[in-house]
Amino acid sequence: MGAMNEFKVLDPEGHSSTTWDPADAEEVERARRDYEALVRRGYRAFRLDQQAEGRTQERFDPEEKQTLLVPPIHGG
Amino acid sequence: MGGEGLAARLRGWLAGVARLSAQVAEHRARTRFSAQHHAAERARRLLVACLSTSQRSEFERTLGFRVRGASGRLYRIGYSATANIEVLDETGEVQHRLCAGPDRVPTAAVLLAQKLMLEAREAEFLRIAVRHPAVIAPFAARSLQHALHES
Numbered sequence: 145m146g147a148m149n150e151f152k153v154l155d156p157e158g159h160s161s162t163t164w165d166p167a168d169a170e171e172v173e174r175a176r177r178d179y180e181a182l183v184r185r186g187y188r189a190f191r192l193d194q195q196a197e198g199r200t201q202e203r204f205d206p207e208e209k210q211t212l213l214v215p216p217i218h219g220g
Numbered sequence: 221m222g223g224e225g226l227a228a229r230l231r232g233w234l235a236g237v238a239r240l241s242a243q244v245a246e247h248r249a250r251t252r253f254s255a256q257h258h259a260a261e262r263a264r265r266l267l268v269a270c271l272s273t274s275q276r277s278e279f280e281r282t283l284g285f286r287v288r289g290a291s292g293r294l295y296r297i298g299y300s301a302t303a304n305i306e307v308l309d310e311t312g313e314v315q316h317r318l319c320a321g322p323d324r325v326p327t328a329a330v331l332l333a334q335k336l337m338l339e340a341r342e343a344e345f346l347r348i349a350v351r352h353p354a355v356i357a358p359f360a361a362r363s364l365q366h367a368l369h370e371s
Contacts (some may be wrong), residue, residue: 154322154329158262190336196272198336211268214333215322219350220302 151179151211153187164206172206179204179213186216258324263328270332289342292309298340301330303352305338317356320349 150163162178164171184197189201190212201211250260275285276286288306295318298308305318320337325350337345 154325154333156312156324177240181258190340198339199245214336217320217322217348219320219348
């Protein structure tokens with residue numbers, strides 16, 4: 145098994161994770177489906193740059209080590 | 221068995237049911253508290269892991285950290301889920317506050333969502349956020365109590 149990449153989704157439990165091996169096409173496809181389903185529901189995807197600053201991720205990147213998915217935000 | 225004996229047995233049975241109900245309620249409360257505590261800690265660990273060195277150091281000292289938006293504007297995110305973003309001017313004075321975040325996530329996850337949105341999607345965040353006055357003392361007091369309770 146190769147190195148695992150993951151996306152973390154902020155949720156009521158703190159966060160949940162989906163991991164995949166970028167060399168495994170089936171795992172990549174499963175992660176892509178889950179990722180895209182969340183984005184369709186209004187989740188926003190981010191990665192952190194080397195200075196730990198948030199950067200927008202426009203589409204699923206199977207090579208990205210860690211992606212963060214944020215639920216839709218509301219003003220209050 | 222006489223009527224008094226039956227009444228005594230019934231009272232004993234009812235007392236047993238009441239004790240059992242109290243134990244179940246206590247167990248549920250402990251489980252809920254433990255789950256909330258676990259979620260809060262999990263969210264806090266992820267937040268800390270996603271902060272820059274200077275943000276982490278500031279968070280450890282003050283339970284808040286500063287974030288610079290793509291526009292160059294500086295914000296300070298405090299440990300609360302309500303009107304917890306201070307919009308700062310060049311001198312560091314609070315101009316006003318902002319309130320926006322995801323629902324039904326622990327406070328630390330709200331802070332992480334706000335950091336990411338302000339750093340990477342500032343304009344979108346500002347369109348959604350509700351603006352509050354710079355000083356909202358009663359809110360601040362309640363938020364601090366909430367933060368202390370959750371930690």
